[in-house]
Amino acid sequence: MRIKPFLLTVTCLALAGLGFIYFKNNKAGIRYPVPTNGPVYRTDQSEDEDGQARREAWIELLHKAAPGVDWRAIDHQNLRLLRELKAGLGGGDRSIEFFADSTLMGEWAERGSVNQSGSLRTVDYHAPSDKIYALSEGGSVWRGGTNNEGWEVLNDDRRFNPRLIKVQPTASGGVRIIAPEGKILHFSDDEGLTWQQSNFSPDFYDGWGSPMQLLALASNPNTLYYLVETWDNVPWEPRIWLYRSTDNGANFTRIKALTTVKTGKSACGNRSAPTKSFCSTKTKHSIGWRPTACRCTPP
Numbered sequence: 001m002r003i004k005p006f007l008l009t010v011t012c013l014a015l016a017g018l019g020f021i022y023f024k025n026n027k028a029g030i031r032y033p034v035p036t037n038g039p040v041y042r043t044d045q046s047e048d049e050d051g052q053a054r055r056e057a058w059i060e061l062l063h064k065a066a067p068g069v070d071w072r073a074i075d076h077q078n079l080r081l082l083r084e085l086k087a088g089l090g091g092g093d094r095s096i097e098f099f100a101d102s103t104l105m106g107e108w109a110e111r112g113s114v115n116q117s118g119s120l121r122t123v124d125y126h127a128p129s130d131k132i133y134a135l136s137e138g139g140s141v142w143r144g145g146t147n148n149e150g151w152e153v154l155n156d157d158r159r160f161n162p163r164l165i166k167v168q169p170t171a172s173g174g175v176r177i178i179a180p181e182g183k184i185l186h187f188s189d190d191e192g193l194t195w196q197q198s199n200f201s202p203d204f205y206d207g208w209g210s211p212m213q214l215l216a217l218a219s220n221p222n223t224l225y226y227l228v229e230t231w232d233n234v235p236w237e238p239r240i241w242l243y244r245s246t247d248n249g250a251n252f253t254r255i256k257a258l259t260t261v262k263t264g265k266s267a268c269g270n271r272s273a274p275t276k277s278f279c280s281t282k283t284k285h286s287i288g289w290r291p292t293a294c295r296c297t298p299p
Helices: 001-027 049-062 070-089
Strands: 097-099 102-104 120-126 131-136 141-145 164-168 173-182 182-189 199-203 209-216 224-232 235-247 251-260 267-269 277-285 286-296
Touching: 120 164, 164 209, 224 251
Parallel strands: 199 251
Antiparallel strands: 097 102, 120 131, 131 141, 164 173, 173 182, 209 224, 224 235, 235 251, 267 277, 277 286
16 A cells, blocks of 8 residues: 555655756756957957958948938037036036027927826917917816926817817907817816807818918907818818808808818918918919918908
């Protein structure tokens, strides 16, 4: 009756011995990680003069450039610029940037939430309250101070088109936020708690299209101009429509239907003439694109 435990013990010892012999005989074949603490990285690779020459030729091949171009000097300059950029982002010296043929100059400084992930697509600034209103990539309206404090989302049940947002003063001294759902503008007078849809005359044919630009006259903030890409059923083609509102975005009336345009080539502005709004586009013809412009004066 004691034979079975004896045989089991002998079998286990035999298997352990065979395993030890196998491991010992194959230990030399184990591939350990390649060492990186010396000039020789593989047993078949040496850093002799011939190997160094091949390495330099390989590096030159990676940096092919036109005759007379010193790629090493370019690399040196790029590294220097990278160091300067990192120093500026870290709070070091920042360079002054000029705009509009040196008419304006300024220094970029980061503003926004310091504890929220994501990205902002469009922003507008309300000077009386020193607040920034922004639309995120996901269509949420955000509000926060210019010192990166108090950032909060103002809507959690709507997804706006992040292409534009407009903040307007109201007669009561408050703020009207205007943002598009699709291409239809909506506005809120209570910091995003409730929203109302703007009225358009004529209304859009269908839901195709996208907002392009919304601006207010400097002399009369209640007058807004809305440039939108939409589908026109007569003729059956895409068009750019220009709307005007005289009640701060509650109602819009179409004042101009621009012929078929090349997307992205339309814009409005009123900086030089605060009582007028100028819009330009490029109309499509059989032989190319012809610039056109219209001037809109409030009634």
